Amino acid sequence: MLATPGPLPPAAVEDRWAFEVKQDGQRAMVYLPGDGSILLRARSGTDITAAYPELLPLAHALGARSAVLDGEIVALDDHGRSDFERLQHRMGLVSSPARAARMSARVPAHLVLFDAVHLDGRLLTGLPYAERRELLAGLKLAGAAWSTPAAIVGHGAQAWEMARDAGLEGLIAKRLTSRYEPGARAKTWVKIKVHHLADVVIGGWVPGRGRLTGLPGAVLVGERRDGLLHYAGSVGTGWSEAERARLAEFLEAASTDACPFARVPPVTGARWVLPRLVGEVRYTSRTRAGRLRHPSWHRLRPDLTLGDLT
Template sequence: MGMMPDRLDKYRAKRDFQETPEPAGAVGSEDALRFVVQEHSARAMHWDLRLEHEGTLVSWAVPKGIPVDPKRNNLAVQTEDHPLEYLDFHGEIPAGNYGAGTMKIFDRGTYELHKWRDKEVMVTFHGERVRGRYVLFKTGGKNWMIHRMDPPEDAGRELIPEQVEPMLATAGDLPPSDGWAFEIKWDGVRAVAYIEGGRIRLSSRNRTNITPRYPELSPLGRALSTHEVILDGEVVSFEGGIPSFQRLQRRMHLTSEAQVRRLSQTEPVVYIIFDLLWLDGHSLLALPYSDRRKLLAKLELNGPAWQSPAHHVGDGAALLAASRAQGLEGIVAKRLDCPYTPGKRSSGWIKVKNKKTADVVVGGWMPGEGGRTGRLGALVVGFYEDGELRYAGRAGSGFTDAELKRVQALLEARAREGSPFTAGPKPPKQVRYVEPELVASVEFTDMTNDGTLRHPVYKGLRDDIAPEDVGAPE
């Protein structure tokens, strides 16, 4: 009669123990039943749940971690049994080996076994972080679900919301220093970050999921793997140490995954984090700005592609002067006692600009002359006022040759017969009109008496703002 198969045969077959520090192990005997949850930063971030059973550790990979609320079930994918020595394992599994990446112990302890069947396991955990009664139930193949049966330990804990609209600032003069904090105004794209289960989702102002554009920001999810958070910030591309919206343009409109990966290495962005809206089951929106900043500071969010720059309480004039000297766009003043009001433009946040900038709707274009004959000469732009698109001038400078070609193709695809402008001065006769679907960012020196922009310079197209939301320059 042949020998019974060892329950660790599958585990050993996947590993070269001359290369990996993981234990080879032997089937053990049970006394108290133990468990471990390991945070596994491998190709995909996940948690490994391992239960001591019949001399080995029966194991599941849980992509979103152990649920803390009975309202949510999480996927648990059963993997091969592991040796009991894995209860204490943590460290680096070298590249090229199965499960390569960093393994940390998230929690461990003992558990009470209530039921162990082929398709259902019910236990009560007694750990430092993981406590309470849970059931794992099989849904098909290797896939199981893990469900918390007890109420949440934190009775006030709520599920993380799907969407929080970003709070907006009003344009204005520098307020007095008392009762205000001051931050640099970053010239990038606003993004709210939702982090749950070690994964990040980035949402723009118009609720577009922009996560795939910036793969270099995904490690931020891993850095906050033990938390559920919502962050507010700005995706910025730096050139010579200065934010460059035009450089960011090259990242905003890519559709090729290969190009996205390449530029994430050669022209990486930085996520500048300036607010914390949600933390571990609790909304922070009603807290004053000063309290939210203190909680944000405790997260110590400074990494290879993300920063949480300090805010300056008092002396806004000095920060404004420093920003002007460095060629930055300006600063934002924030009242220390100001709550976060989603989707609203608040007088509790005031943007003070060194440069006049505006978002404008593209309603047409002028053919080029001279060196630009046959090509785009200038954008014909406007803004909405009382529901009508008002003509606001032409922007012809600020383009690279590549950007001229790209924008012209977008315009030609949107050609229309009549003018979309229904208010303001009449546009030039030579205009080729387009559907008002594109939004551009421009710098300008002033507004004329008839409401047009003086010397507008093109900075780039942006897809994070809907055309109908573009109003008169502030």
Template sequence: ARRAARQYPITLLLFDLLHLDGRSTLQLPFRQRRELLRELELKGPNWLTPPSYDADGAAVLAASREQGLEGVVAKRLDAVYQPGVRSPVWRKITDLMAQEVVIGGWRPGEGKRAGVVGALLLGIPQDGGLAFAGSVGTGFNDAELAVLTPRLKALARKRSPFVTEMPRERSKGALWVEPELVAEVVFRQWTPDGRMRFPAWRGLRPDKSPGEVRRVEQ
């Protein structure tokens, strides 16, 4: 455990205060809970209380984008804490980017998606060939899957079109296709190894050719 802690250091971020000195603070407004938390001055080698901002949310979101973060969480200052409840008084706001991609393969779906696409394997052209950029399995509707699946089957090939290494869990059971179809996805950010984080499907781009696809930068 100590070796893992040194190799993968973890920091506990304290965003809220639910109990203090043996008393519940759940019914206090968020503004007051945050003030009590700030007064505790909790900061150590592996824990800290991050700052909060009461105004100018657009500037905070822009700062998170510049630092490569996923976004921000906005909370009503007068809201009490509601355990186990998905409440509209807290909202996660993400800054999504759009990216054109080339489809290089797909994995069949399971359960309700049996017989159609479960996930698409996506790439971006680079010098030397198609670089793997991630997979997408969300954002489709039934009509799109009904059209997309036979189109992919018609483009079947035996070998992967990707020239970069793929995670085994992505390539296992994959069906490869000729890299001819261009699509568009939205995603949150690039990972250090050049893949899209949390991509979601937007649709095919018949107006684009694979040679026109370029990686967008944050």
């Protein structure tokens, strides 16, 4: 079951919702037949069990009881927050168990459990979320490599502020009465992202294709540090058609043959512009190299110049 992007539920009805921390990892369904084995499947259905050997002991956590559980595999940073960039070192190692075992010591994975869809031979998808969570909590699954964090009922605004202040990606709001709908992106599960804002300088762009032919498909942005413009990522969403057309005019007027970034970004088909257009973008987090993750355009900042960003 997938969540639909959206805002926090209104305060007047927030007591009908539970709030969980939005994890930034690899979604996994956990199959525990009760015979001492375990199977982990990704959203695509791929068997990813071999990539995470530290989760194998979970096979014995319920004894002979059988269960199918929903969760997210994460890699935690030094502050206990899920870090997708760290987890990428673990993903894709299904065909190399020996390497997966070595990497498990360097970048430990942790399984966050948040739902139960099958238990002791009983299908739970028709039960309301609140009952499923109670059954999941009753399993008391807590170990070195897995946990069952509690959900908060109501107090959505406070939960969002805590997530923002802690540098988390956001929240998932789940209607207490919601059934589990496999494969559906339901409105009874809502993901509310915590977005950060950054002032950036446009240093280039990539032409769009199809209906965007002749218009920028994405702009290449940077941030000013130590007198140099450092590449921060590619932004390709967030404009209306009119805004994209207006931006195309600005880019054409600022065209140049020289790359303005301190290092030429590895972007095929890039066109360069004089670094004088300042914009504001939303993003969820940064990579270790300083690149913006999930950036989207917010607005031009004609009130700012390059000098304001030094």
